[in-house]
Amino acid sequence: MSAVIEEHHHDDHHHGPDKGIMRWVLTTNHKDIGTLYLWFSFAMFLFGGVLALGIRAELFQPGMQIVHPEFFNQLTTMHGLIMVFGAVMPAFVGLANWLIPMMIGAPDMALPRMNNYSFWILPFAFGMLASTFFMDGGAPNFGWTFYAPLSTDYAPPSVTFFILAVHMMGISSIMGSINVIVTILNMRAPGMTLMQMPLFVWTWLITAYLLIAVMPVLAGVVTMMLMDIHFGTSFFNAAGGGDPVLFQHVFWFFGHPEVYIMILPAFGVVSAIIPTFARKRLFGYDSMVYASASIAFLSFIVWAHHMFTVGIPIAGELYFMYATMLIAVPTGVKVFNWVATMWQGSMTFETPMLFAIAFVILFTIGGFSGLMLAITPVDFQYHDTYFVVAHFHYVLVPGSVFSIMAAVYYWLPKWTGNMYDETLGKTHFWLSFIGVNVTFFPQHFIGLAGMPRRIPDYALQFADWNMVSSCGAFLFGFSQLLFLFIVIKCIRGGEKATDQVWEGAHGLEWTVPSPAPYHTFSTPPTDLKEAHG
């Protein structure tokens, strides 16, 4: 009886979203917040992309043409910060918000009001970060890794705003992670065990733990900088008895798990898409879970491979080399599992599948260069060259970013109720695929040939490939406007999507109508056969 009354009460007050701007400001609905995160992330992706095009325009030819060296350093720094903290991370949080409750059969995230706060911190954090461009002395110019003492004693005054912005992003990430963990652990549909969860939920659970573990470390290191700059401490100032290398140890203790924070959810996305379009269950679900957990664990004990040249004793160099090489094993397992999933499937190649396959191939190439970088003696030659730039862009752009695009194409019909334009989607894929490779593949060459990273001008022997790389960057950059067009077109209309959308799709999110109603799973699902593919 009481259940009936509650149902009635429910219907009276929650008939749909509020109207107008306040819907978005006050919303506690996981779908609205997911949408906010995704649009914010896309805006930051374009902003960071414009900064990148500034870099590539300057590097189109030898000589200084467009910007001055001090502004060039601001461009590289802000490009890195915006893309890592503003584009990639919020995009995955957006996907988590939209998908985790629907995948585990929960009505919403566990802590909806906190969910609202963790999003609305971000526009202020990045507004403040972006405002440093207009300050005396300019924006932060010490690289996204902000090594002390360049970022402390020698930094522009805007560094303090940068520190506060990082604190705000950290708070947002930690709140988001708590929400994800509590939701996954407490709000799964009755009967759904952990080992029945879709892999995207698993990888996000692990990612959330990584975030909670390392964001406070980042907060610690920027606070130490703040103390050095304003309160006369000498954590990183050698003249005061401090240690500039300490900065790097603390930073990379955050920084290495951070790179897995940006790739683990991508593994989850690809593990959802490939089985759908191969029409075959994911190969090795259990080993996928264990491999993700192993990668997360290893990420805590390999940080100094970013610092092979700082003068670590040989025993340390050898340990960090071996530990880093080990990461290749669980990562290999994942790639082999995806390939085995495709093997003897019945594949079709819609846009999400194209992006997912490109992810597997290009992420693997980034993995190969990562393995090369792990080998300490050769890393001395690669370190801080464009080879490193090529490596991490291969894992981040056709890695993380392609997986996000794959996810958007894959779930967009569920979100909007409309199919996107497949022809335009494929065009967007091929332009991006060509653009990304023309941009970043030549950077392997110029790195090996000896071009250091983060330089605004270069010797003449690097000219040819830099020009090629810049052309690719503009192709890739402008192709993303097509992506924007496709998404808007899909929101405004199009062929109606079915509930299942994709012939081979499995999972609870495909059991609700398209578009997904404002409230889903107000009563938990009972049929969990569909939970994971």
Place this chain on the structure above:
Amino acid sequence: MNRVKRMWQLGLSLLLFSNVALADWSALNLRQGVTEISREVYDLHMLIFYICCGIGVVVFGVMIISMLMHRKSIGAKPADFHENTNLEIAWTVIPIVILLGMAVPATSTLRDMYEKGDADVDIEVRGYQWKWQYTYLDDDPAKEIQFMSALLTPQEEIYNEAAKGEHYLLDVDNPLVIPINKRIRFLVTAEDVIHAFWVPDFAVKKDAIPGFVHETWAVVEEPGVYRGQCAELCGKDHGFMPIVVHAVEQDEYDAWVAEKQAEAAAVFETVGKTWTQDELMSKGEEVYSRNCVACHQVNGQGIPPAFPSLVGQGVTVGDIQENIDVLLYGRAGTAMQAFGQQLNAAEIASVVTYVRNNWGNDTGDTVQPKDIHTQMASQ
């Protein structure tokens, strides 16, 4: 072999449908270098590269076969398998074996690099924003050679007002000179922020960190000019602080050392004499253009607020002693360095005279090297 190379070049050029001239195929790969270590590193690099290519061929090969054969459009029906314990064990164990195969040569190369030994020449390498200081250490301080090494490429070439020279951005005023076939030990440190001393042909890269002295070494086997760059972001002119090393025969090296030591003695003498205003101004201009122009600019206007203007304001038209002190000891918390470590008394005296009597600054002051010398010696 050569024909194959050319066909590759041609193919690639066509592929890129551009007029990109692939001047030199070697511009695509790591260089072998001129030391035993650098060749070991190159071989290791190629070994890992080929292994990665091999794995790539297998993995991508299977993917491509699958994409061609297992398509719905040609009627492929999905199979039903989703696990296979033996297969999964195999693709966990085989990579471990391959990694062990990589770790063995990598460990041995690293041990060779870290092998400590007595050096024939000890050189302290000190990074400054944005130049290098080289000190040839000697038990007898009078025999120590010390000099700054900065970019020689003129601003006009960088700002496209003149044609770029052959060694654009990779040329310095005073190169490091070392004898071949001798063990050279580099003691790497920095004065302000972190830099990195990198000479690709020696496979030597070491971060130059304030408060630390790190050791690395090289035995160069072939005479020649070897060029490298700072490899750690160190501020505005990070891209403009190259490293040039001349490796020469022993007798040529000895002659160079003798010349440098004589030069040092001559400088010591000039400090003692009384200089005219013209002498100070012309020397000052030379010192300014080598050491100050990157920040304070040719016209003295600087790039405020980081690099203030020297014209008509501040210490350059104010108290002369304060002007000298700023130059000698720097300004804490700003980019202004302590040039007392880098310049000799004559250079300090002349550049102070220069900035106080140039760009319309008309204090009329002259500063004598011997006075600066007295002040520096008293510290």
